Amino acid sequence: MTTGSHRFGIGIPENWTEYDLHGDTLAERRAEMLRHAPRKETRDAVNQAFRSARRIMDGARRRGAVYAAGTTTMYEDGLLMAGLMIFSVSPPAGADFSARGLAREFSAAGGHRREGTSRTLTTQTLPGVGPVGRMAGIEETEIADGVSSRLVVTHTFVPVPGGERVLVITCFSPNIPLAEPLYDLFDAITSTFAFGDAEPKAQAEAQAEAEAVVEGGA
Template sequence: MTVPGSFTLQVPDTWFDYDLARQDLARQQDELRARTTTPEQRRAVDDVVSQARRLLRTARRRGAVSAAGTISRDGDGLLMAFVAVFGVTVPEGVELSLAELSQQLSRPAGTDGHGDRVVTSVDLTGVGTVARITGTEVVELTGDTSAVMVAMHTVVPIPGQPGSYLVVTGMSPNLPLADALYDIFDAITGTFRFA
């Protein structure tokens, strides 16, 4: 995915670049439904695509500037994974620590029996050392619907713009696959480059 004049981020060839204005997942839904054999499998496809649409709407409302993802068969189930880039600007004169910034980004899911978030740092080629927040969190999909997601946020300062950041966020509801998803999100984030 590319946002002209700002950054590039490579996602797997099998992933879709989403049009945040339209969230059109009809083709993806049709392809997945064609591979199902039971009404239960078709309902599961429809449910996960509905979740993906809600997640994309939420991302757009929260300032996502680009998004990509996959909805694919994973053994007997479905895998949904999503990567988006958000622009975040701290108001002038306000100093936020990384912990405070991470609190602004998401809601930890620790109260629901899932792990708390971990704050670390990683080195991105051509960018340098940046902060990373991983863990599970509660994501509001609609006013009354939320889901626990595996999440990884990588906070990248924008050069020459103090207080401005791009946040590369990877998310998935497939909690049992957390370790593999973190590896995928890390690999995608590792391709981040300022244009």
């Protein structure tokens, strides 16, 4: 994957799918799940989940998304839906490019906080990058014009080396009751992010942790 002249990589669990941003992969995955959903209530849940996913993808593409991946997996206890998108954006002129500075900048740029939104600002260290800013919490997010949903989210802000752009790694899920294991999962996946073509050892270790969270979180 590339942004400008810089290549980057990120590891996702084996049961996640990389999506093209026009939604063709989503349609294939939806058809596959419906073939294995004998009950009407299950089919309704699958259809609703994929309608929401398609709205999210359409909105993300308009906002500068350069990468998308996710999972829609049926477990005995219900449907787990989670996703990741990477956006390439330009901060305002003169923005503070420090870890906390970028997180504050984008937090302020979000404008009025919707009712039901609760986020925490922290600084994290990505093994392949260094210190980065992160916002995490529950967001009331507009996923399409006039359509909003409550999501578990993390936004991680990664400066592109030698440039004026920032990559925003956004992980999200509507499975609010699973918030705590989802934060662990999102942290594990985001920790695999690195610029360049090589996959450092830290990526493989974080990938294994992400898969363990997926297996135990639902």
